[in-house]
Amino acid sequence: MNVGMKVALAVAAAAVTVAAVIGVLVHRITAADQLATARSDLDRQLLSAAYDYTAGRTSPATVDPPHLPAPVADAVRGGVRVTYLRGGAHPVLWAATRVSDRNVLALSRSYAPEARSLARLDRALVTAGAAATLAVSLAGLLLGVRVGRRATAAARTAESIAHGDLDARVRPDGRDEIARLGTSVNAMADALGARLEAERRVTADIAHELRTPVAGMSAAVGLLPPGPASDLVTRSVGKLRGLVEDVLEVARMDAQVAVVEPEQRQVGAMARRAVAELEKAEVRVVRDTVVTTDPRRVERVLANLASNGLRHGAPPVVLEVDGPVVRVRDQGPGFPPDLFAVLRTSGPQRFRTTAPGTGTGLGLTIAVGQARLLGAELTFRNHPEGGAEAVLRLPPGRPGSATGPTDR
Template identity: 75%
Template sequence: MRPPALNVGTKVALAVAAAAVCVAGSTGVLVHRITAADQLATARSGLDQQLLSAADDNGVGRRSQARIDPPDLPAPVARAVRDDVRVTYLQDTGERRVLWAATRVSDRKVLALSRPYTPEEQSLASLDRTLLATSAAATVVVSLTGLLLGLRMGRRAVAAARTAESIAEGDLDARVPPKGRDEIARLAASVNTMADALGARLEAERRVTADIAHELRTPVAGMSTAVGLLPPGRASELVAGSVQKLRGLVEDVLEVARMDAQVAAVDTEEREVSAMARRAIASLDEVELQVVADAVVTTDPRRVERILTNLATNALRHGAPPVRIQIDGPIIRVRDHGPGYPADLLAVLHTSGPQRFRTGSLTGGTGLGLTIATGQARLLGARLTFRNHAEGGAEAELEL
């Protein structure tokens, strides 16, 4: 199981916290080392001055804290003073640390001073505790600031993403409120510009669709009248069939234009789902109806029947019989036994929905059947989904 992905806000907060920890840690280590070196240098200088005073006292026979040839003199100090130099040395015995200062007072005698290094160690430990507390407080403050900044950036990015998703789902009035002048503000402006351009293109497409349909309606009606005046025969039947298909296409385009313009009215009433399905497939052969469980729903019967007719017709045209309509309460499934939806068409159906004048089939067609079915379902507040059945064939599911 993959771990959940971190959002932008969390990533920014973690990055700021990590940077704060690194800066605080580096600063603390640097201050510790500088202070320790300064303390040691000060202690060495002080003990060396005491050694010089003790040497003067020893020269005139006065008593001092210095010792002649102490038995616990560290070996490194004993070796170093052979060159007639004064030596300061910090000895670590494991249990404690001792600071030594030594010098030669004769060919064979060594004068030495020593004292515990405990005060410096305690002072350094106190400094470390202060640095730790200060670094922790600074890290918390900076991390909280980074968290607030990250959450703000994350909210703005999520708002832009949700607006883009709303636009993809058809809400072309969705916009991202412009805030700031950073990259996220630029992203928001780009999303708004995209929505404006997409809305303009779709509006132009809708106007062209409606204008073409209205312009074709009159000549098609004239052709239908003229066909009735032709003498009976095979030629007139072919012409009549073609005119009828053209008339159906014009009506489909007009219906799409009405749905695009959002002027379609929905007249609801209570109907049995099985009754609407029977009326929808009354004129279609090779369509089976299976009622698992019937239900009474409040909907627009004419639009539900149009959806089912389009789905069944599409299944017969692009799939393979038998086509089965299964009713399971308010859920209606339309399945054929053909090769199923092509992968590219299924991907489009799952994202932006059916595209008009595109079928994804080798047999041709106008591609308006699924577009009208989806538009009608949207008007009814129903859910229409498309998939390939596990046992083969395409399946569309309408949930009223």
């Protein structure tokens, strides 16, 4: 149940409660006034009838009436002049007093007119209360819908910001708490955008500054004499160079200066070149085709996905080519639940890995960024038969010739 409906129900409940309380109070006050007035009138008539009875004149009162209620008779014989209302389908109001040691003078009249008047009042109160409740409920519903829409708009904007749309903003309307919430969301987006931009600039600056010394180190490694130490330094410099290139690639995508150079290439050939230097990675072609794309970027995406599967999953990593679709699957335990939830909602996050010390987290980030540049679709899932699977759907080019299944 959304906020708007809750507000509408709360207003309707308040309106019903107020109408019911007012109706009960009016009913009780009116009923008490009517009964007090009727008793006073009948008591005066009884006093007049008692005076006439004492003077020997005819009066409407009756001495010792057979239908006198027992409570009235008991009270009068105790020396009290009383008025008494007997309820039921035909209410009767009694007034009685003692005129001798043994005789009771009583007067009665129907209380039905007052009962009918009170019933008409109750119907009028119910009608007015229902009309007021309906009007207030409609007003509450309109207010609740407006509040709900504003809250929903703020929530959707916050979700868009969480998914990477830092240009999304809330349009504050009014000066209430929801308007303040919208202003806070906008301020958060501004601060987040400024922070991310600062981080991107720092990342790009660091990568550019490291590129020259890393290139020098790579050249210097070639001058070292062969041996275990030289091999260790060569591997370390290679890893450092790859990391710098990854950071530079991310910086170029962040700055939106990356250039796509489309060509017509076979998907199977690009997949084989992508894993040519990776052991325990194989390509299976179910159906090959030709697409128009940037082959360097496609191979980079497939190489990153395969390397990620070998590093975090288990070999062998299989690249299955089915037309413009390439499925990259490893034999490991699959994506961890927390990482898989992030991949499905906001995509991979740089420098976030499945476990500390297992990588930089740039592989999937670069793969997603490259796929976006190519106009391709990259999705992730845990395969039902085990292992993590990434599916790359390339924009189709001209149809290619189908081939039978082949392995690398």
